[in-house]
Amino acid sequence: MFDIEFNGEFAAFFVFAVLMIAGAVLMVSFTKVVHMVLSMAAVFLGAAGMFVLLEAEFLAFVQVLIYAGAVSILMIFGIMMTNHSDSRAETIKPLKETLAAVGAIALFGLLFYAIRDADFEGLDGGTPAQTTDNTLAIGQALFHNHVLPFELVSVLLTVAFIGAIALAKKEA
Structure with a gap:
């Protein structure tokens, strides 16, 4: 019924899926x-x-660098710097619960009909005729054409992170 070839790629897919x-x-x-x-x-x-x-x-590298690294560490810092001594559970009001359910159903319906009515012709799913190294092109554009904005963003993020720590320490 299913034509599944058991190889290393299948095993790796299974491990990552689990x-x-x-x-x-x-x-x-x-x-x-x-x-x-x-x-x-x-x-x-x-x-x-x-x-x-x-x-x-490149997407795998960004996934590890940004999400598994930065976002997880940022969330752990946020947890550590907040005060958990007075942790009272907030009661969920029925109106909020009903509005959230209606919004979720509306979003599902919108996405369902958008995908159903989408025109997917021309998307054969095959490999492009000319393959290029996207990582190399992104790196060259980032470090040759956009060096100054890249460095300014890194300085801005560093200053914002240090400011957030300073504000969190003042409140504690």
Whole structure:
């Protein structure tokens, strides 16, 4: 019925899929926020592995660098710097719950009809006739044509991060 070839790529896909599913299930199962963030990082690493299998090495690198690294560390810093001594559970009001359900159903319907009515002709899913090294092109454009904006953004992010730490320490 199914023509499945058992090889290394299939095994790697299975391992990454299990890692992502287990991380997602643990993410919603854990009660401690730090454990949730670590489970989310496992999902990000599994997604990076999937990108490697799809031969999108740049996306895999960005996934590990940005999501598994920076976002997870930023969330852990946020958890550590907030005050958890007075943690009262907020009661969910029925109106908020109903509006959230209506919004989720409306979003699902919108996406369903947008995908259903989309024109996918011309998307054969094959490889392009001329393949280029996208990572090389992105690197050359970033470090040759846009060096100054790149450095300014890195300085701006560093200043914002230091400012956030200074503000968090003043309140504590």
